[in-house]
Amino acid sequence: MEKFDVVVVGAGTAGCLAAKTTAEAGLKVCLIERKRKEGIGEKICGDALGEHHLKNLGLEKPQGGELEKRIEGIKIYSPDLKTVFTVEHEDFVGYLLNRRLFGQWLLKEAVDEGAVVLDYMLCLEPVIENGFVVGVLVKDLKTGKKVELGCKMVMDASGFSAVVRRKLPEKMEIEDKVPNEDVEACYREIRQLKQETEDTKHCEIYLNQRITPGGYTWIFPKSGAKVNAGLGICMRGKFPNPKNQFYKYILTRPLFEGSLLLSGGSWYDPTRRPLNNMVGNGVAILGDAACLVNPIHGGGIGPSMLSGYLAGKTIIEALEKSDVSQKSLWSYNCKYMEMYGAKQAGLDVFRILLLTSRDEDLNYGMGYKLLTDEDVLKAGLGEEFHLNITETAKRVFRGLKRIRFLNKLRLTVNMMKQVKAHYGNYPDAPEEFRKWRMRTEALFEEAQSKLME
Ligand SMILES: Cc1cc2nc3c(=O)[nH]c(=O)nc-3n(C[C@H](O)[C@H](O)[C@H](O)COP(=O)(O)OP(=O)(O)OC[C@H]3O[C@@H](n4cnc5c(N)ncnc54)[C@H](O)[C@@H]3O)c2cc1C
Numbered sequence: 001m002e003k004f005d006v007v008v009v010g011a012g013t014a015g016c017l018a019a020k021t022t023a024e025a026g027l028k029v030c031l032i033e034r035k036r037k038e039g040i041g042e043k044i045c046g047d048a049l050g051e052h053h054l055k056n057l058g059l060e061k062p063q064g065g066e067l068e069k070r071i072e073g074i075k076i077y078s079p080d081l082k083t084v085f086t087v088e089h090e091d092f093v094g095y096l097l098n099r100r101l102f103g104q105w106l107l108k109e110a111v112d113e114g115a116v117v118l119d120y121m122l123c124l125e126p127v128i129e130n131g132f133v134v135g136v137l138v139k140d141l142k143t144g145k146k147v148e149l150g151c152k153m154v155m156d157a158s159g160f161s162a163v164v165r166r167k168l169p170e171k172m173e174i175e176d177k178v179p180n181e182d183v184e185a186c187y188r189e190i191r192q193l194k195q196e197t198e199d200t201k202h203c204e205i206y207l208n209q210r211i212t213p214g215g216y217t218w219i220f221p222k223s224g225a226k227v228n229a230g231l232g233i234c235m236r237g238k239f240p241n242p243k244n245q246f247y248k249y250i251l252t253r254p255l256f257e258g259s260l261l262l263s264g265g266s267w268y269d270p271t272r273r274p275l276n277n278m279v280g281n282g283v284a285i286l287g288d289a290a291c292l293v294n295p296i297h298g299g300g301i302g303p304s305m306l307s308g309y310l311a312g313k314t315i316i317e318a319l320e321k322s323d324v325s326q327k328s329l330w331s332y333n334c335k336y337m338e339m340y341g342a343k344q345a346g347l348d349v350f351r352i353l354l355l356t357s358r359d360e361d362l363n364y365g366m367g368y369k370l371l372t373d374e375d376v377l378k379a380g381l382g383e384e385f386h387l388n389i390t391e392t393a394k395r396v397f398r399g400l401k402r403i404r405f406l407n408k409l410r411l412t413v414n415m416m417k418q419v420k421a422h423y424g425n426y427p428d429a430p431e432e433f434r435k436w437r438m439r440t441e442a443l444f445e446e447a448q449s450k451l452m453e
Pocket of ligand 1: 009010011012013014015032033034035040041043044045046047048049121122123124157158159160161162163186187188230267268269286287288289292293298299300301302304
């Protein structure tokens with residue numbers, strides 16, 4: 001049986017970056033993917049990527065077929081469509097990608113560094129010996145045969161399926177389940193319009209709790225009068241079917257009259273804080289498998305690539321020391337929390353507020369500038385923002401008996417600060433983890449009980 005240094009499960013954005021990073025260092029890397037090679041990169045996705053994510057990782061800007069459109073910023077519409085925030089900042093400048101070609105380009109980056117790709121190969125579960133992950137059991141979809149692939153390290157980059165993470169021993173203290181209310185059920189279509197949209201420079205986001213409870217609708221421009229349009233709905237309690245909502249409320253808009261369906265489908269987006277811990281003996285969890293998605297806008301391509309890079313670098317060091325224990329891999333947790341996780345966790349508090357906000361609250365909140373375009377920008381950048389509660393706004397909200405919403409907003413800003421500070425103290429080693437995790441759970445229970453009441 002061939003033995004690899006590293007087996008990466010899943011050739012999405014996280015997996016390709018992980019394979020590229022580890023192969024570049026001369027490690028023997030195997031990338032397993034259940035799709036056929038030519039389908040790698042295809043994904044039900046909004047296809048939007050901020051330019052800064054590529055810059056931070058030293059990756060080239062998309063320029064060939066993988067680039068559909070350059071984007072100058074985003075527009076966010078209040079539920080009554082009366083207020084529009086336009087956010088234009090270098091961090092919101094980016095691209096609408098051809099997702100398959102972008103994925104193929106990333107795959108080539110990994111292959112060029114020497115990673116071996118085994119496509120049409122389904123990973124079934126991790127192989128565990130003496131408390132260490134030492135390989136994976138895979139099924140060759142061409143022959144139907146099952147084989148074990150041995151290795152020193154497994155990286156779970158299988159996206160929302162999290163095929164390895166779900167089958168790890170409890171002792172590793174990696175959450176195996178993600179609660180439904182932390183996941184958005186999405187439906188998305190690529191459509192050919194009869195003519196180009198009026199604004200082809202901005203990604204449009206529409207808030208509306210009636211149509212998309214706990215989520216939003218997006219319409220993103222692509223090349224040649226095509227759009228990527230879809231919606232996400234929080235899977236909390238009894239929630240409406242995303243495809244039905246899309247057909248009933250979105251496709252009936254004049255914009256889509258006479259449009260043609262090019263492709264469509266459903267998938268899930270884990271919009272929450274990162275897993276508390278992403279490493280165990282011989283194993284690291286990346287990308288969507290570790291819930292590394294921006295909780296507010298659901299963007300996960302950037303953080304998934306970052307996790308592939310950071311986990312890859314950590315594994316290179318661990319293998320140099322011939323120590324792949326949880327302790328030796330722990331710095332991946334620390335680095336990710338510092339670079340993106342603390343911001344993600346702060347925004348998760350904001351998401352909890354949005355989950356139960358009513359459309360009227362959002363209309364007034366945006367209309368009376370309790371939150372401004374600049375606040376949205378700062379929140380998006382992970383910076384602190386203050387509430388602009390003017391006397392007029394207070395009077396209006398008192399008159400409307402919406403003072404509770406005002407107080408909830410204040411509480412949210414306060415809790416976001418507490419959560420970010422807590423993540424700034426992420427433990428340096430596993431020994432301190434339990435105490436930190438208990439405090440995390442207490443903070444989020446408090447946020448839920450106070451903001452969702
Ligand atoms: C509808 C929707 C819209 C989105 N819009 C955006 C957006 O506009 N911008 C953005 O940045 N993010 C967006 N996201 C999130 C983004 O798509 C993900 O965060 C990102 O793709 C995560 O990358 P990943 O590599 O972790 O997982 P994935 O891209 O899901 O890759 C996982 C790979 O693992 C493979 N795999 C799974 N199981 C197995 C198995 N058992 N064996 C072998 N292979 C397996 C899969 O085939 C896949 O290739 C959106 C998500 C959804 C659902």
